Amino acid sequence: MVERIPQQNGSGGGRPRGAAVLGAGMIAAVHRRAALVAGAEVTGVLASNPERSREVARQWRTTGYRDLEQVLIDERVDVVHICTPNASHAEYAEAALRAGKHVVCEKPLGVSPAQAQRMAELAASSGLVATVPFVYRYHPIVRELRARLRDGELGDRLLLIHGSYLQDWMLSPDSSSWRVFPESGGPSRAFADIGSHWCDLVEWITGDPFTELTAATSVAVPDRPSTGGPSFGAAGSGARSQVRTEDSAALLLRTESGVLASTTISQVAAGRKNRLWFELDGSTGSAVFDQEAPESIWFGGPEESRIVVRDNGSGSAEQRRLSHLPAGHAQGYAQCFEDFVADTYAAIDGGTPEGLPGFADGLRSARVVDAVLRSVHEGAWTKVER
Numbered sequence: 001m002v003e004r005i006p007q008q009n010g011s012g013g014g015r016p017r018g019a020a021v022l023g024a025g026m027i028a029a030v031h032r033r034a035a036l037v038a039g040a041e042v043t044g045v046l047a048s049n050p051e052r053s054r055e056v057a058r059q060w061r062t063t064g065y066r067d068l069e070q071v072l073i074d075e076r077v078d079v080v081h082i083c084t085p086n087a088s089h090a091e092y093a094e095a096a097l098r099a100g101k102h103v104v105c106e107k108p109l110g111v112s113p114a115q116a117q118r119m120a121e122l123a124a125s126s127g128l129v130a131t132v133p134f135v136y137r138y139h140p141i142v143r144e145l146r147a148r149l150r151d152g153e154l155g156d157r158l159l160l161i162h163g164s165y166l167q168d169w170m171l172s173p174d175s176s177s178w179r180v181f182p183e184s185g186g187p188s189r190a191f192a193d194i195g196s197h198w199c200d201l202v203e204w205i206t207g208d209p210f211t212e213l214t215a216a217t218s219v220a221v222p223d224r225p226s227t228g229g230p231s232f233g234a235a236g237s238g239a240r241s242q243v244r245t246e247d248s249a250a251l252l253l254r255t256e257s258g259v260l261a262s263t264t265i266s267q268v269a270a271g272r273k274n275r276l277w278f279e280l281d282g283s284t285g286s287a288v289f290d291q292e293a294p295e296s297i298w299f300g301g302p303e304e305s306r307i308v309v310r311d312n313g314s315g316s317a318e319q320r321r322l323s324h325l326p327a328g329h330a331q332g333y334a335q336c337f338e339d340f341v342a343d344t345y346a347a348i349d350g351g352t353p354e355g356l357p358g359f360a361d362g363l364r365s366a367r368v369v370d371a372v373l374r375s376v377h378e379g380a381w382t383k384v385e386r
Contacts, residue, residue, distance in 0.1 A: 016041040017345060018076035020065070020101075022092055023047070023083030024056040027106060030334070031081040032060060034341035043076045068092065072099040079129075079348065082106060085184040086192075090115045093130070097122050102348050103130045104341065107196055108369060109362030111186035113385065116359075116366035123359040131344045132362040134200045136276060137355050138336035138343075139294045141310045143318035145280075145287055146205045153299070154282025158206065161253075161261035163278030165198045166269035170247055173221045176236025177228035182244055188369050189245035191217070194276070195265035195372070196365045199253075202261070202278055203364075204355065210261065210368065212383050213253040215375040217246035220268045249372065274333075295330055318354060 019035040021028050024047035032042050044063030047053040057064030065071050071080065072095060079102040082092045086108055093105045103123070109132055110116035123130035136142065148154075169175065170190075179185040179193060186192055203209050224243055225236030248266040255261065263278075276291035286300035296309045310331070312323030322339055325331055343353035367385045375382035 015076075017348075018043040018074075018078045019081060020071045020074065020077045020079075021045045021081045021083060022068075022071070023081075023106075024052060025083065028081070028083035030337050031083050031104065031341070033334070034338045035079075035081065037338045038342045038345050040079070040345065041076070043074060044071070046071055068095060072096065072101065077101060079104060079345070085178045086111055086186045087184050090119055093119055094122055097126045097128055097130065100128070102128050102344075104344055105130065105132055105359075105362070107132050107134070107362055107365060108186060108192050109359060109366055113363070113366045113370045116363040120359040120363040129344060129347045130359045131340070131347070132357050132359060132365075133337065133340055134197060134204075134357040134361060134365075135333070135336040135340045136197055136201045136291060137204055137357065138322060138339045139289075139291070140312075140319045140322040140331065141294060141297055141308075142201070142205065142289060143322060143355070144308070144310070144315045145289060145297050147316035147318065149205065149280065149282075149287070150207075153285060154280060154287060155284035157257070157283050158208070158255075158259045158280055159283060160281040161202060161206070161255070161259055161278065162263070162281075163198060163202070163276075164264040164266075165194045165276045166264070166272035167194065167267045167274055168270050168272050170221070170267040171270055174225060174236060176224040176226070180224055180228065180243060180245060181226075181241065185245065187245065188373055190247055190265050190267045191215075191249045191372050192369045194267070195249055195251075195263065196369060198263055198265065198276055198278065199368050200357070200361060200365055201276070204357075206255070206259075206280065208255040208257050208259060209364075209386075210253045210384055211256050211386075212381050213251050213368075213371055213375055214381045215249055215251045215372045217249045217372075217376050219243050219245075220247040251372065291333075294332055 017040040019040040020043050042062050044065045045056050046065040050066045053064035080096040082105040090110045093103050096103050179189050223240040225238050226241040227238040228236045247268045251263050253261040279288045288298040296307050299306050311327040343356045346353050371382045371384040
C-alpha cells in the first residue's frame with residue numbers, strides 16, 4: 001500500500017478535485033452526480049469486478065479501476081466515495097484514509113461497533129475529512145424545524161417523540177439483495193439501513209440522544225433468492241436461502257433527558273416507498289415532518305394548527321442556505337445529497353458546515369444498531385453505549 005501525505009485543502013495545484021467512486025449501484029450513481037454538481041472530476045469507478053468496472057466507466061465516461069490499489073495510487077484522487085456492500089466499508093475506508101484520501105462512506109460505517117470505533121479513531125487521528133451520508137439532515141425544512149425547536153416554539157420541553165420509517169421494496173417473497181445476508185450486509189438489515197436514518201435525524205434535531213431502548217424484530221419472508229437483484233424491488237435469482245436479518249422492527253426508546261420515544265421500521269409495508277415520518281410533541285405545541293412531503297412542517301397547537309412551507313426568503317439562516325429553488329418549486333432527496341457532498345468538500349477546503357455528519361456520527365449509529373440487536377437477543381431494556 002502506498003502511503004501519502006494527507007491533503008488538508010482540496011486538490012491543490014489548481015486542478016479540479018478528484019473523486020473516485022467505489023461501487024456501481026443506485027447509490028453510487030447518486031454519489032457520482034453529487035460529486036459532479038459540487039465541481040469534482042469523477043476520476044473513475046471500481047465495481048465488483050474489472051469487467052463491471054469497465055462497463056460502468058463507459059456509461060460514466062471515466063476510468064474503470066481494476067482494484068483498490070489502483071484507486072489509491074491515482075494521484076488525481078482526493079476523495080473516495082465508498083458505496084459498496086456493508087461488509088467492505090471498513091477495509092476500504094481504512095485503506096483510503098491510510099493512503100491520505102478523504103472519505104465519504106455509506107452507512108453503516110461498520111458492521112459492528114468495534115469496526116466503527118476503529119474507523120472513527122483512524123479518521124480523527126488522520127486529520128482528513130471523513131463523512132457519512134445521513135442526508136435527511138439536509139432538507140431545508142428540517143433545518144427550520146431544528147431552529148424553531150431551539151427557539152422554544154414547541155414549549156420548554158418535549159413530552160413525547162414518535163414516528164416510523166416504512167418501505168415496501170422487500171414485500172415480494174422473490175425480492176432479494178446483498179443486504180439480506182449477514183455476510184455482506186451485516187447482522188441488521190431494516191434497522192441498520194433505514195432505522196439508523198430515523199434515529200440520527202431525531203437525535204440531531206432534538207439534541208437529546210437516546211440512552212436506552214427495548215426492541216423487537218420480525219422476519220416476514222423466511223427465505224429469499226440467494227442472489228439479489230438491484231435495490232428497491234427487483235427479483236433475485238438462484239436457490240433460496242434462509243433470511244437471518246429483520247424485515248421489521250419496533251422500538252421503545254428513552255432519551256437522555258427522559259423523553260419517551262417510539263418508532264416502527266419496516267421494508268415490507270405495502271405502498272410505503274420511503275416514508276420517514278416523526279412527530280415531536282412539546283409542552284405547548286407539536287411538529288411533524290414527513291420525508292415524502294419534504295417541503296413543509298405541520299405545527300400543532302391546542303387551539304389551532306398550521307402548515308409552514310419552505311421559503312428561501314424567510315426563516316432560519318440554514319433553511320435559506322439550503323433553499324436553492326424559490327418557494328413552491330419542490331426540492332427533495334437529490335438536493336439533500338448534493339448539499340451533503342458540497343459541505344463535505346467545503347470541509348476538505350477548511351470550512352465548518354453546520355450539521356455535517358462525520359465518522360463520529362457513524363459510530364454513534366453503529367452503537368444504536370448494536371443496542372437494538374442486544375435488546376432483541378436479551379428481551380430487555382438495553383443501554384446505548386456512549
